[in-house]
Amino acid sequence: xxxxxxxxxxxxxxxxxxxxxxxxxxxxxxxxxxxxxxxxxxxxxxxxxxxxxxxxxxxxxxxxxxxxxxxxxxxxxxxxxxxxxxxxxxxxxxxxxxxxxxxxxxxxxxxxxxxxxxxxxxxxxxxxxxxxxxxxxxxxxxxxxxxxxxxxxxxxxxxxxxxxxxxxxxxxxxxxxxxxxxxxxxxxxxxxxxxxxxxxxxxxxxxxxxxxxxxxxxxxxxxxxxxxxxxxxxxxxxxxxxxxxxxxxxxxxxxxxxxxxxxxxxxxxxxxxxxxxxxxxxxxxxxxxxxxxxxxxxxxxxxxxxxxxxxxxxxxxxxxxxxxxxxxxxxxxxxxxxxxxxxxxxxxxxxxxxxxxxxxxxxxxxxxxxxxxxxxxxxxxxxxxxxxxx
Amino acid sequence: xxxxxxxxxxxxxxxxxxxxxxxxxxxxxxxxxxxxxxxxxxxxxxxxxxxxxxxxxxxxxxxxxxxxxxxxxxxxxxxxxxxxxxxxxxxxxxxxxxxxxxxxxxxxxxxxxxxxxxxxxxxxxxxxxxxxxxxxxxxxxxxxxxxxxxxxxxxxxxxxxxxxxxxxxxxxxxxxxxxxxxxxxxxxxxxxxxxxxxxxxxxxxxxxxxxxxxxxxxxxxxxxxxxxxxxxxxxxxxxxxxxxxxxxxxxxxxxxxxxxxxxxxxxxxxxxxxxxxxxxxxxxxxxxxxxxxxxxxxxxxxxxxxxxxxxxxxxxxxxxxxxxxxxxxxxxxxxxxxxxxxxxxxxxxxxxxxxxxxxxxxxxxxx
Ligand code: SF4
Ligand code: SF4
Ligand code: SF4
Numbered sequence: 001x002x003x004x005x006x007x008x009x010x011x012x013x014x015x016x017x018x019x020x021x022x023x024x025x026x027x028x029x030x031x032x033x034x035x036x037x038x039x040x041x042x043x044x045x046x047x048x049x050x051x052x053x054x055x056x057x058x059x060x061x062x063x064x065x066x067x068x069x070x071x072x073x074x075x076x077x078x079x080x081x082x083x084x085x086x087x088x089x090x091x092x093x094x095x096x097x098x099x100x101x102x103x104x105x106x107x108x109x110x111x112x113x114x115x116x117x118x119x120x121x122x123x124x125x126x127x128x129x130x131x132x133x134x135x136x137x138x139x140x141x142x143x144x145x146x147x148x149x150x151x152x153x154x155x156x157x158x159x160x161x162x163x164x165x166x167x168x169x170x171x172x173x174x175x176x177x178x179x180x181x182x183x184x185x186x187x188x189x190x191x192x193x194x195x196x197x198x199x200x201x202x203x204x205x206x207x208x209x210x211x212x213x214x215x216x217x218x219x220x221x222x223x224x225x226x227x228x229x230x231x232x233x234x235x236x237x238x239x240x241x242x243x244x245x246x247x248x249x250x251x252x253x254x255x256x257x258x259x260x261x262x263x264x265x266x267x268x269x270x271x272x273x274x275x276x277x278x279x280x281x282x283x284x285x286x287x288x289x290x291x292x293x294x295x296x297x298x299x300x301x302x303x304x305x306x307x308x309x310x311x312x313x314x315x316x317x318x319x320x321x322x323x324x325x326x327x328x329x330x331x332x333x334x335x336x337x338x339x340x341x342x343x344x345x346x347x348x349x350x351x352x353x354x355x356x357x358x359x360x361x362x363x364x365x366x367x368x369x370x371x372x373x374x375x376x377x378x379x380x381x382x383x384x385x386x387x388x389x390x
Numbered sequence: 391x392x393x394x395x396x397x398x399x400x401x402x403x404x405x406x407x408x409x410x411x412x413x414x415x416x417x418x419x420x421x422x423x424x425x426x427x428x429x430x431x432x433x434x435x436x437x438x439x440x441x442x443x444x445x446x447x448x449x450x451x452x453x454x455x456x457x458x459x460x461x462x463x464x465x466x467x468x469x470x471x472x473x474x475x476x477x478x479x480x481x482x483x484x485x486x487x488x489x490x491x492x493x494x495x496x497x498x499x500x501x502x503x504x505x506x507x508x509x510x511x512x513x514x515x516x517x518x519x520x521x522x523x524x525x526x527x528x529x530x531x532x533x534x535x536x537x538x539x540x541x542x543x544x545x546x547x548x549x550x551x552x553x554x555x556x557x558x559x560x561x562x563x564x565x566x567x568x569x570x571x572x573x574x575x576x577x578x579x580x581x582x583x584x585x586x587x588x589x590x591x592x593x594x595x596x597x598x599x600x601x602x603x604x605x606x607x608x609x610x611x612x613x614x615x616x617x618x619x620x621x622x623x624x625x626x627x628x629x630x631x632x633x634x635x636x637x638x639x640x641x642x643x644x645x646x647x648x649x650x651x652x653x654x655x656x657x658x659x660x661x662x663x664x665x666x667x668x669x670x671x672x673x674x675x676x677x678x679x680x681x682x683x684x685x686x687x688x689x690x691x692x693x694x695x696x697x698x699x700x701x702x703x704x705x706x707x708x709x710x711x712x713x714x715x716x717x718x719x720x721x722x723x724x725x726x727x728x729x730x731x732x733x734x735x736x737x738x739x740x741x742x743x744x745x746x747x748x749x750x751x752x753x754x755x756x757x
Contacts, residue, residue, distance in 0.1 A: 040552035047475055047549040050537035078669050080676030111535020111550065111558040119514040122532055129651055130538050131514035132658060170673060178665045182658060189654035193512055193542040196642050208654050 027361025056335030058105035067219030069095025136183030239381030296326025429524030431624035445578035508647030621646025
């Protein structure tokens, strides 16, 4: 961060730097606690609640919100929607940093992180959906890294390496979509094993489908949301093509999100009818479920549709932010709130402040990395030495 | 037209794939535990249990667990229901005031050693093994500590050493596996003073249990818990009162846990096999469409250029002709003008000389 100040010539003490600095110091402090005193010292995890927000937020939400990478690259390189080309690199970068954050968070969460390669090199538990998740996340992080690398290589001036990777674009994109389909859905499938613990309104044999479909919604909305924020803070880094396509991206992705949200709403309804869950809607969990379904699925679907029809970019942007929030609500519901719903309230989980601290810390580190990269590498503009359409 | 239809079909196929993911819970391709029909187990008869906590004590001893804060002879701890923890593989709970029950009811909790254990099916390093003896055992030397086993266990049995920073383990009853392979009884079974616990082959235990229910129908509810729950468990229970009155869930169903995830697992090879083909196809179709569009565009551009060129050429020659014509006209004009001028000049010249001559003549005449 110091060379940041040096290159831009601004003072180090910007509000962002000060707040980020405080969070990083706090994060490092908790990190030391976590790895010297154990999970018990920094978390409220218990034998009844083995998974807390490091899984519910960092893993489930993190992976869903990082779906923009595969959604955008698939739209542009497979479905041939070239007009969204300028959205690919920011989406890939967000995805890459998101997955990197997920993997770092897992190192905090598992009891013996240095054994994380064990499922691959020691014994393969192939009956476990977590095995699939772990394998796909590891591979996809690599794919995202390779997909992101041309920007870094252009920055470093390594033309030959960059051109080799660019030639792999289609292969990487297909690989990325396959891996994303698998692990996005498998994150939902993780909970299939526990029908006795997850509330029947959220439990469904369709959980993997729900997670996969909603990850597309998350990806589309995150691209709009991220582009809104970037436009605000990194406008000077955007080239004419990016600025020109930005609104086109919001309209196109907003339209797609409206459609997918409508589909998602329908498959959720089918799930409730198949599970005969109608009577449960009259309970307090039912009210919460209805709020999620109406407030975070039906409402944004409608708002996106209106926004697109009226070309109201402001509405689309706010809807994107709201939808992202809805995805967070959904993942927390499945992972934490509707999970273990039958336990007495004294046994229920609420995160320790240090768990929240680590989550905030990791998101902050991600933001710092994002800023570092977009202020240096050709993410929001095409490098002058390279053909724009590649 | 045909292209967009193919594209549509492609998308339809893609959508169909997505829904296939959730269905077919029975069409598992991934092998799962079948259980061992002849394995051993333990029968716990709640009507014989006096809540002495001796089993807790024995379990603590044989497994070398840390000694508890309150001693095992302290019955106060039973005032609140407890669960298994990293320091207690088994606990006995007391349930008071159950209508129709003669006095307090007890229930011993420990791992049920499921025939098809959820914990084993979800572990991504296969740290759990269902042994042919019946015990479900755990290998701490490979455990990563993801705690998915704890999420998966329908009986909330595995516990974790959260306070251990460097080598935390999942902790649960082993059915005293190290003892039973040596031919010893499980610690808790051995110590039980009333015979509430019986160790033996699961098949025999089921016979014994049925026999007890047959002989004393008034003493037992007519159900052997664990015979079918979650596909069956090696630990079996008899009770004087409904099982849900002593903290045991009756809504778990008879499906073995691995079947819940079998459908999702079987979708993996389908996605891996079909997705690239499908996506590649969509790409190819789009590429082709793009190419055709490109060709059409070049063609259109070419013909437009051609036309423009022809037109331009035509215009040029017309202009040339016109210019030529204009030029000839201009030249002719100029020539004729010059000729005219010349003619006029010469005419005027002769007139002048004539006038001069006349003037000369007249002056000569005057002088
Ligand atoms: S009771 Fe729980 S821990 Fe024991 S074998 Fe069954 S699933 Fe595993
Ligand atoms: S905590 Fe250990 S035993 Fe349990 S599922 Fe994870 S790796 Fe397997
Ligand atoms: S079988 Fe062994 S480990 Fe299990 S409860 Fe009994 S004494 Fe404890």
